Amino acid sequence: MTLRTLADLTLGQRAAGRTALAARWIVGHDGRGHRLVENGEVVIEGGDILHVGPRFEGEVARRIDLGAALISPGFIDLDALSDIDTTLLTVDYGPGWATGRVWPEDYLQGGPREMYAPEDLAFQKRFAFAHLLRNGITTALPIASLFYRAWGETVEEFEAAAEAATDLGLRVYLGPAYRSGGMVCTAPGVLEPRFDEARGLAGLQAALDFAGRIAGAGQGLVQPMLAPDRVETCTLALLQRTMAAARDLGLPVRLHMAQGRMERETVHRLHGMTAPRWLADHGLLHDRLIAPHAVEATPEDLRLYADHGVVVAHCPLVYARDGEMLRSFRRCREMGIRIGMGTDTAPPDMVLNMAVALMMGRAAEGSGTGLTTAEVFDAATLGGADALGRPDLGRLAPGAKADIAVFDLMDPWFAPTVDPIQSLVFGATGRVTKAVFVDGRLSMREGVVAGFDEGAARVRAQAQFERLLARYPDRIWGHPQLERVFPPTYPKMR
Numbered sequence: 001m002t003l004r005t006l007a008d009l010t011l012g013q014r015a016a017g018r019t020a021l022a023a024r025w026i027v028g029h030d031g032r033g034h035r036l037v038e039n040g041e042v043v044i045e046g047g048d049i050l051h052v053g054p055r056f057e058g059e060v061a062r063r064i065d066l067g068a069a070l071i072s073p074g075f076i077d078l079d080a081l082s083d084i085d086t087t088l089l090t091v092d093y094g095p096g097w098a099t100g101r102v103w104p105e106d107y108l109q110g111g112p113r114e115m116y117a118p119e120d121l122a123f124q125k126r127f128a129f130a131h132l133l134r135n136g137i138t139t140a141l142p143i144a145s146l147f148y149r150a151w152g153e154t155v156e157e158f159e160a161a162a163e164a165a166t167d168l169g170l171r172v173y174l175g176p177a178y179r180s181g182g183m184v185c186t187a188p189g190v191l192e193p194r195f196d197e198a199r200g201l202a203g204l205q206a207a208l209d210f211a212g213r214i215a216g217a218g219q220g221l222v223q224p225m226l227a228p229d230r231v232e233t234c235t236l237a238l239l240q241r242t243m244a245a246a247r248d249l250g251l252p253v254r255l256h257m258a259q260g261r262m263e264r265e266t267v268h269r270l271h272g273m274t275a276p277r278w279l280a281d282h283g284l285l286h287d288r289l290i291a292p293h294a295v296e297a298t299p300e301d302l303r304l305y306a307d308h309g310v311v312v313a314h315c316p317l318v319y320a321r322d323g324e325m326l327r328s329f330r331r332c333r334e335m336g337i338r339i340g341m342g343t344d345t346a347p348p349d350m351v352l353n354m355a356v357a358l359m360m361g362r363a364a365e366g367s368g369t370g371l372t373t374a375e376v377f378d379a380a381t382l383g384g385a386d387a388l389g390r391p392d393l394g395r396l397a398p399g400a401k402a403d404i405a406v407f408d409l410m411d412p413w414f415a416p417t418v419d420p421i422q423s424l425v426f427g428a429t430g431r432v433t434k435a436v437f438v439d440g441r442l443s444m445r446e447g448v449v450a451g452f453d454e455g456a457a458r459v460r461a462q463a464q465f466e467r468l469l470a471r472y473p474d475r476i477w478g479h480p481q482l483e484r485v486f487p488p489t490y491p492k493m494r
């Protein structure tokens with residue numbers, strides 16, 4: 001056995017025999033919680049962790065010393081950005097109805113158009129998955145906007161997503177988003193609901209067929225989930241059948257609710273109460289339900305989440321940009337609410353999201369003791385695993401999956417380390433991710449993902465985004481010029 005470096009491993013593959021990874025810092029797990037190991041080793045065998053602790057005394061095929069690095073469980077992203085990020089088009093610009101985030105009625109009447117070609121949709125997911133890996137995320141539940149779609153997501157694009165996850169080596173929970181309808185703009189600032197029950201139920205059926213086919217694909221990397229779109233786009237019948245199927249098949253369900261002002265107003269108008277109350281009254285809250293983002297949740301909504309074991313997917317970055325926050329992370333935990341985390345926007349950076357979670361969580365409590373780094377790190381790892389019912393994820397312990405992120409604490413931009421978790425979170429960037437293993441396979445090394453040309457992909461992503469923008473006026477009330485919809489930060493110089 002000789003001492004090796006990461007460069008000796010084949011990118012995109014699982015090495016034969018045992019691999020010992022040594023580092024100055026390791027986040028291990030002792031069965032009760034994360035524990036820091038100083039100058040220890042993690043040993044991978046196949047797709048699993050064999051050992052975490054001091055130097056392993058048994059036989060290994062290779063030993064890699066990562067030096068002043070942090071070996072950490074990979075992050076679990078419950079609301080993982082999986083398209084070319086269009087939430088950026090909602091920040092700093094007008095209300096949704098004036099900026100193409102609500103369809104004008106004439107657009108719906110004319111038949112909403114699919115704004116992406118099938119190859120665009122397949123590319124988006126591959127692009128996003130590579131970015132998640134580059135940020136130390138090893139398990140992802142993709143999310144994308146339906147505003148740009150003819151209706152819901154398609155089974156074909158999710159088959160392409162399963163293929164991308166298998167090719168790149170990312171653990172995923174996949175389910176095409178479906179819905180019964182949504183709001184349309186009938187006059188400036190006036191929004192009206194429009195539903196098509198049959199179309200929603202057909203979407204659920206397609207998602208269930210897909211779930212049955214896809215479970216365990218990619219040597220177990222691909223698992224199914226159910227993804228009804230935001231609560232205000234779903235009828236009661238659609239949600240009742242979704243939750244019944246989730247229970248029968250043991251699937252996680254993700255449903256956005258208590259997350260936006262338009263949603264809150266719409267649900268009130270349709271059902272006379274908040275979304276969590278509406279679901280609770282129909283027996284539809286349960287412990288496999290993942291509910292991003294809870295920033296609009298009332299105290300009663302939060303109580304219902306706690307009582308029914310609902311998991312909040314906390315995505316602080318995308319909300320902080322709009323000056324909004326969960327109130328508060330600590331209070332939710334004290335109520336007994338389960339919290340996992342998500343990225344939901346670009347950059348799909350969980351380290352940055354942990355930093356924002358910490359800052360906003362403390363701001364919400366008005367105190368530096370209002371949230372700890374450990375609570376946030378737990379949410380990004382153990383909280384996600386708990387949400388998925390996966391005690392073999394989100395931790396480094398014997399028998400757990402070898403889903404690992406390695407962070408470079410000697411990055412020249414980083415301050416000297418007193419505590420590795422504090423350094424990482426205060427450093428606030430996933431760009432220090434040196435390597436990622438998923439299921440024992442080296443999926444990313446020094447920013448490179450096997451079979452993925454980052455430079456070419458970036459050019460293609462820009463072109464796709466510009467094509468999308470060019471078609472924007474067509475689907476905005478009054479069809480204004482693009483520059484009026486998205487005015488520049490400064491006036492352009494003449």
Ligand SMILES: [Zn+2]
Binds near residue numbers: 293344
């Ligand atoms: Zn979201």
